[in-house]
Amino acid sequence: MESAGPLYHFGPFCLNAEERVLLREGRVVPLPAKALSTLLVLVRNKEHIVEKDVLMEQVWPNEFVEEGNLAQNIFMLRKALGESVEGPKYIETVPRRGYRFSHSETRSDYNTEVPLALAPTESNGRVRSNSHLIAVLPFVNANDNPDLEWLIDGLTESIINTLSRRRELRVIARNSVFHYKGKNVDARQIGRELGVDSVLVGTLNRMAEALTISTELIDVRNGWQLFGRTYRRKFSEMLETQYEIATEISAAIQADFSGVEESRAFPHHTVNPEAFRVYLKGRYYWNKYTDEGLQKALECFREAIDIDPLYALAYAGLGDAYFRMSNQCLSPRQTLPKAKAAVLRALEIDSELPQAHA
DSSP: OOOSSOEEEETTEEEETTTTEEEETTEEOOOOHHHHHHHHHHHHTTTSEEEHHHHHHHHSTTOOOOHHHHHHHHHHHHHHHTOOSSSOSSEEEETTTEEEEOOTTOEESSSOOOOGGGSOBOTTSOBOOSOEEEEEOOOEETTOOGGGHHHHHHHHHHHHHHHTTSTTEEEOOHHHHGGGTTOOOOHHHHHHHHTOSEEEEEEEEEETTEEEEEEEEEETTTOOEEEEEEEEEEGGGHHHHHHHHHHHHHHHTTOOOTTOOHHHHSOSOOSOHHHHHHHHHHHHHHTTOSHHHHHHHHHHHHHHHHHOTTOHHHHHHHHHHHHHHHHHTSOHHHHHHHHHHHHHHHHHHOTTOHHHHO
């Protein structure tokens, strides 16, 4: 996140973009790296609304994270800046959209303020280059069976998650692509709106235990098909199938696999199809953003853990559910310790798991 004008002054604070440090009257204000990244995005886009999806993509490039992680960063920033939701001095919440840094006297040492949202970045803050940008659009329910929605959404998210761990690939976050779910919009148009090189579209049909998954990778610039295949599998093979799809998509766009260990390319998952099925249902309910959905998500994640006690993603899901409950329906004192314990357990099982690190 380097800038030609790396010092931003507001109130008693000075934000040094080059050194990645926040000072208050010359003293360092301790903040996690991701919270600092969030603040940099907001400050560089001062007086402009930064949509949640854009903010998440800039702070967690090439990672699959959920909105609760962003909310936690905003909470830490407000605490560090000495403000609250009710009386914001710097960070304004724009309901259902995002956040805005609204301190009118903010200044930088140089007049070169380019919105960070326009520049893709690495996690270390440097501008990313030579990366292939891809959007995995929500798969279509081929037979309009509402009972399949959890499976279809889960397949889409699993492919996003797996592709995001590939070197030289930048994958659009879930929240951005699911904005188009159910909309009759041309895939290339969506790709242009998202600013990607290619889009993956697909359909899923299920008859009893038989799955038919059709995929097509489209070049946004010219409409050429870069890859296309139909997979006919048993439901019990769903886990291996989403890995297979991700691998073949990566090969089609010649993603660089060098330096990517197998454990990172294929994150720790379960080998138990039933645990995987229950986990996908948990994520489906979690994404409903309702109290009832969160309770069902908890039940699903716990069931997945009962089936496979070493299922890191299920522990991460459990942590996500407890954290969202702390913001939505239950006391943080009651839920945050449980969220922390679940995340720590996920990291014990898989230290590379991005959902647990976020």
